[in-house]
Amino acid sequence: xxxxxxxxxxxxxxxxxxxxxxxxxxxxxxxxLPYFYTLFEVYPxxxxxxxxxxxxxxxxxxxxxxxxxxxxxxxxxxxxxxxxSEVKAVNTLLNQDGQWIGYNxxxxxxxxxxxxxxxxxxxxxxxxxxxxxxxxxxxxxxxQFFKPKQVWIVARDEAKAELLKEHFERxxxxxxxxxxxxxxxxxxxxxxxxxxxxxxxxxxxxxTALPQLKTARLFPxxxxxxxxxxxAYDLVxxxxxxxxxxxxxxxxxRIISGLEMLLAQGAKSFKIWTGQELPRDVVRAALQxxxxxxxx
Ligand code: NAP
Numbered sequence: 001x002x003x004x005x006x007x008x009x010x011x012x013x014x015x016x017x018x019x020x021x022x023x024x025x026x027x028x029x030x031x032x033l034p035y036f037y038t039l040f041e042v043y044p045x046x047x048x049x050x051x052x053x054x055x056x057x058x059x060x061x062x063x064x065x066x067x068x069x070x071x072x073x074x075x076x077x078x079x080x081x082x083x084x085s086e087v088k089a090v091n092t093l094l095n096q097d098g099q100w101i102g103y104n105x106x107x108x109x110x111x112x113x114x115x116x117x118x119x120x121x122x123x124x125x126x127x128x129x130x131x132x133x134x135x136x137x138x139x140x141x142x143x144q145f146f147k148p149k150q151v152w153i154v155a156r157d158e159a160k161a162e163l164l165k166e167h168f169e170r171x172x173x174x175x176x177x178x179x180x181x182x183x184x185x186x187x188x189x190x191x192x193x194x195x196x197x198x199x200x201x202x203x204x205x206x207x208t209a210l211p212q213l214k215t216a217r218l219f220p221x222x223x224x225x226x227x228x229x230x231x232a233y234d235l236v237x238x239x240x241x242x243x244x245x246x247x248x249x250x251x252x253x254r255i256i257s258g259l260e261m262l263l264a265q266g267a268k269s270f271k272i273w274t275g276q277e278l279p280r281d282v283v284r285a286a287l288q289x290x291x292x293x294x295x296x
Contacts, residue, residue, distance in 0.1 A: 005036040008273060011051060012066035013043045017209040019287060020064055023266045026286045030279050049076055056095060062273050063093045070133045077102040087140045089133050092269040103272055106137035109265025111145040113256050117231055122147040124195035129182065129218055131155035131164045134235050135200040139168055143175045150176040152190050184219050191225045199234040204242035216243045228252030237262050239295050259287060
């Protein structure tokens with residue numbers, strides 16, 4: 001009899017547009033591994049613990065965790081990796097002998113594509129747009145892998161930016177952090193001096209994937225911020241060329257696509273589950289093709 005496949009999946013709310021099943025299943029197929037990755041829509045949030053218990057009873061191998069559960073899931077886990085414990089957010093679970101172990105691969109996933117720019121980032125000012133789960137992983141990555149002079153957390157709700165700043169300041173004061181409201185007047189001086197600008201909000205996501213998002217711009221005169229010495233990093237990967245990246249490139253700035261972070265965090269989760277390297281080039285080419293087709 002054929003052995004059953006090991007089951008993996010993504011737990012979240014409104015997970016229909018995720019590319020994670022495509023990413024992992026292409027890799028499993030390419031390497032001939034007996035694993036299968038699928039989507040699990042879990043809602044309302046009160047169902048989360050029942051979902052975890054059921055998956056454990058059924059012997060599922062692991063999950064990725066996405067909005068709105070990355071932080072909410074933490075109290076239900078048996079152990080956390082050092083990084084997940086630092087940010088109190090989890091995006092990867094491994095069922096290790098009946099224990100749920102939580103990891104955060106977003107941190108390294110964000111850092112890896114930025115490492116070639118390390119000398120430009122170190123000693124420079126950095127702006128992070130957004131104060132949600134992804135922004136939290138971004139700030140942790142900046143603090144763990146780089147030495148920026150200062151990091152500005154910029155959010156439409158300044159109080160949320162302030163809370164994220166305080167979260168990190170409670171742990172260490174080694175990184176200089178400031179909170180700022182997302183409006184042109186308060187941003188004027190910040191944007192002029194920043195070298196690296198990171199979009200950690202969903203702004204710019206294709207309207208078919210996120211119809212409730214009413215704007216593709218963080219603020220009306222977004223284009224004004226770009227010049228050739230700047231670096232733009234957008235966590236959004238659908239479309240691959242977001243308005244943020246398009247403007248940055250048009251003004252001579254270097255750009256990093258959210259697709260690179262998707263691949264890097266996916267590779268790290270893949271390794272946790274399978275012990276093997278993600279066949280990155282095969283998966284990147286397949287993802288680019290898939291995104292291109294869905295953009296037409
Ligand atoms: P989240 O926890 O919901 O946080 C979203 C942040 O964006 C919040 O600060 C939110 O502000 C802000 N925001 C939402 N709509 C906005 C708007 N119209 N204008 C200005 N700010 C807005 O989500 P997340 O987990 O941080 O994810 C953020 C984005 O990163 C998503 O698009 C996600 O797909 C992407 N991401 C990509 C990768 C990758 O591998 N490439 C990995 C992780 C996340 P409020 O709190 O005021 O709503």
